[in-house]
Amino acid sequence: VAALQSSAPAAGLGILYLLAVLAVAVRRGQVAALATAVLSVLVLNYLFITPRHRLSIAHSQDVVELTVLLIAAVVVGRLAATGREKAAEAESRAGLATAREREANLIAQAASAVLAGENVQMQLENIGKRIALATGAGHARVVLEPVPSPASGEMAVRLPARSRPAWLYVSRDGDWPQEDIERVAEPLGKLIDVAVEREVVSERAAETEAARRTEVARTALLHAISHDLRSPLTAITTAASALRAPAITEAERSELIDVIDAEGSRLARLVGDLLDLSRIQAGAVSPQPDWCDLHDVVTSAAAQLEADHRVEFSLAPGLPLIRADAAQLERVFANLIENAAKFSPAGSPIEIAAAAGTGRITVRVTDHGRGIPKRYRSRIFEPFFRGGEGGGAAGSGLGLAICRGFVEANGGRIALQSGRSSGTSFVVTFPVAEQPAAVQ
Amino acid sequence: VTKAPRILVVDDEPHIVRGLKIILRTAGYAVEAAETKAEALALLAARPPDAVVLDLVLPDGQGVDVCREVRSWSGLPIVVLSAVGDEREKVRALDAGADDYVTKPFGTDELLARLRAVLRRSGESGGSSKLTLGELDIDFADRRLHRSGREVHLTPIEFDLVRVLAQNQGRLVTHRTLLREVWGPEYDDATHYLRVHVAHIRAKLESDPSRPQYLLTEPGVGYRLRDPAAR
Numbered sequence: 103v104a105a106l107q108s109s110a111p112a113a114g115l116g117i118l119y120l121l122a123v124l125a126v127a128v129r130r131g132q133v134a135a136l137a138t139a140v141l142s143v144l145v146l147n148y149l150f151i152t153p154r155h156r157l158s159i160a161h162s163q164d165v166v167e168l169t170v171l172l173i174a175a176v177v178v179g180r181l182a183a184t185g186r187e188k189a190a191e192a193e194s195r196a197g198l199a200t201a202r203e204r205e206a207n208l209i210a211q212a213a214s215a216v217l218a219g220e221n222v223q224m225q226l227e228n229i230g231k232r233i234a235l236a237t238g239a240g241h242a243r244v245v246l247e248p249v250p251s252p253a254s255g256e257m258a259v260r261l262p263a264r265s266r267p268a269w270l271y272v273s274r275d276g277d278w279p280q281e282d283i284e285r286v287a288e289p290l291g292k293l294i295d296v297a298v299e300r301e302v303v304s305e306r307a308a309e310t311e312a313a314r315r316t317e318v319a320r321t322a323l324l325h326a327i328s329h330d331l332r333s334p335l336t337a338i339t340t341a342a343s344a345l346r347a348p349a350i351t352e353a354e355r356s357e358l359i360d361v362i363d364a365e366g367s368r369l370a371r372l373v374g375d376l377l378d379l380s381r382i383q384a385g386a387v388s389p390q391p392d393w394c395d396l397h398d399v400v401t402s403a404a405a406q407l408e409a410d411h412r413v414e415f416s417l418a419p420g421l422p423l424i425r426a427d428a429a430q431l432e433r434v435f436a437n438l439i440e441n442a443a444k445f446s447p448a449g450s451p452i453e454i455a456a457a458a459g460t461g462r463i464t465v466r467v468t469d470h471g472r473g474i475p476k477r478y479r480s481r482i483f484e485p486f487f488r489g490g491e492g493g494g495a496a497g498s499g500l501g502l503a504i505c506r507g508f509v510e511a512n513g514g515r516i517a518l519q520s521g522r523s524s525g526t527s528f529v530v531t532f533p534v535a536e537q538p539a540a541v542q
Numbered sequence: 543v544t545k546a547p548r549i550l551v552v553d554d555e556p557h558i559v560r561g562l563k564i565i566l567r568t569a570g571y572a573v574e575a576a577e578t579k580a581e582a583l584a585l586l587a588a589r590p591p592d593a594v595v596l597d598l599v600l601p602d603g604q605g606v607d608v609c610r611e612v613r614s615w616s617g618l619p620i621v622v623l624s625a626v627g628d629e630r631e632k633v634r635a636l637d638a639g640a641d642d643y644v645t646k647p648f649g650t651d652e653l654l655a656r657l658r659a660v661l662r663r664s665g666e667s668g669g670s671s672k673l674t675l676g677e678l679d680i681d682f683a684d685r686r687l688h689r690s691g692r693e694v695h696l697t698p699i700e701f702d703l704v705r706v707l708a709q710n711q712g713r714l715v716t717h718r719t720l721l722r723e724v725w726g727p728e729y730d731d732a733t734h735y736l737r738v739h740v741a742h743i744r745a746k747l748e749s750d751p752s753r754p755q756y757l758l759t760e761p762g763v764g765y766r767l768r769d770p771a772a773r
Contacts, residue, residue: 329599332646332647333555333558333646334557335646335647336555336558336623336647336648337555337557337558338647339647339648339649339650340558340561340562340565340647341557341561342561343561343565343649343650344560344561344562344564344565344568344650347565347568348568349568350564350568354564357560358560358561358564361557361560361561364557365557
């Protein structure tokens with residue numbers, strides 16, 4: 103500025119000082135700008151206003167000039183400084199917006215983790231993974247626990263969930279400062295509540311579904327029972343009214359009496375089976391266990407068979423005794439043998455094999471029938487399940503269900519082994535207990 | 543002398559069929575029997591009987607399917623035997639074309655009454671314009687009803703209901719049939735209409751509407767108008 107003094111009037115030079123004030127205001131703010139303005143006027147006065155090199159003013163015209171200059175400098179300084187503040191504010195607002203945006207992103211990520219997960223544990227894992235990804239941390243995990251247990255190098259942030267106390271642990275190598283992470287703690291806590299609530303609801307739904315299935319099964323059972331009881335009843339009542347008809351022959355009369363007889367015993371058998379089944383289902387079978395010899399049980403069960411079948415035994419000598427209710431086991435084997443007879447061609451043999459293995463004794467009842475189609479095998483032990491063919495009227499459909507009930511009540515197991523092309527084996531196994539002293 | 547009406551009994555329980563044959567024969571019918579759906583359809587096609595007594599559960603299919611097949615070519619009366627005790631099964635059979643049902647175990651009298659009713663209807667050709675039912679005299683042409691000689695005033699809808707039931711005298715008429723005949727096919731499900739109007743009709747026809755003698759309810763299935771003396 104001093105270099106220009108010869109070619110410019112003092113007030114004109116003052117404009118150059120205004121530039122300095124402007125620069126300072128933009129860089130340093132309002133206070134610095136004000137100071138610069140005052141200093142500029144003083145310097146101008148000292149250097150260029152006559153008398154020079156003194157802070158006094160000779161001409162009143164210069165006073166006006168300097169005053170105008172000072173006011174201009176102050177105003178310019180203020181304007182520039184305000185502009186600078188506005189810019190700074192906008193900048194910080196933009197920064198804040200970015201921070202909010204990334205927080206919102208994180209919450210959205212966590213929410214989708216909750217939606218995608220199958221159970222709470224999986225959802226928490228997913229939330230942890232998403233947080234690590236979003237914050238650039240090496241790892242992050244969410245743990246449901248009352249007392250925080252961060253590993254070393256992890257920061258612990260409490261997630262205020264209402265359902266259960268929850269903690270977020272994030273490794274300290276991430277981009278987010280702790281206070282930023284704390285800002286998302288509350289929404290994360292709410293998400294955890296949602297996850298827990300969802301699990302409770304789905305558990306409840308599963309319970310309801312199970313109850314509904316039981317109800318359906320029970321209705322099906324009642325249906326089957328009512329059908330099975332009504333058929334013999336109808337045969338009996340019909341035969342009874344037919345007997346009352348005036349013009350029936352002696353042959354018809356005896357035939358009708360046979361019907362009543364047969365259907366009466368069918369009804370009695372059915373009622374007995376139903377009773378057994380309900381005892382089994384109620385867990386009220388209460389076997390009377392005693393030492394029993396399966397050899398005796400099997401042969402006396404086979405002796406009850408009335409149908410035209412040969413029973414072939416292959417029983418290993420010296421079978422160990424088992425602790426079981428002999429009467430119930432006899433029912434089991436009589437049922438299995440009767441079943442085998444029913445489902446195999448007349449005259450074909452029924453094979454019964456028994457052998458002791460390691461800690462178990464196995465009895466196998468095999469027929470030479472058509473075998474059981476694959477699609478029925480898993481349902482064969484269900485009450486009232488009949489494999490389609492083989493005589494609807496013949497059985498109650500309860501025999502195998504009762505067999506399984508009695509076998510299991512006596513500590514054994516029963517399984518179906520259907521042959522490759524034909525024939526069916528029912529395999530019954532019992533654990534071998536320590537033998538009584540007299541036998542050892 | 544008219545020939546004995548022929549009845550086909552379709553049931554896979556031989557013991558039931560044996561008794562039924564004797565009962566029906568004694569009641570004056572000629573009886574044939576089939577054990578399976580296939581056998582029944584073959585017999586029906588070969589020599590159609592006058593009526594069918596049909597079990598709903600057959601070893602090779604459902605009685606309902608037999609109803610449907612028979613209805614595709616014949617209107618011969620079908621009485622269904624149902625051991626199922628399930629209203630839905632009965633309604634399914636009736637909708638498939640069965641004329642009536644009895645539930646196992648059934649009374650012989652009940653079965654014979656149902657058979658008589660379905661056979662009577664199939665025997666009526668066109669139907670007369672007047673019907674007497676116990677104390678009720680119904681004139682379809684004049685749309686008038688007298689009870690013990692005194693006129694009973696029925697609204698047009700009430701008379702239509704009585705007409706449909708009376709033309710099916712003694713037979714079960716399903717909710718659906720009544721609604722279609724009286725209101726139209728779009729009223730299939732409006733069974734509450736029936737309850738209201740049936741209550742009104744009973745108040746006018748029955749001496750004790752809470753113990754109806756003429757207009758009987760078949761719960762969940764339909765209604766039946768009968769002559770109380772004709773049991």
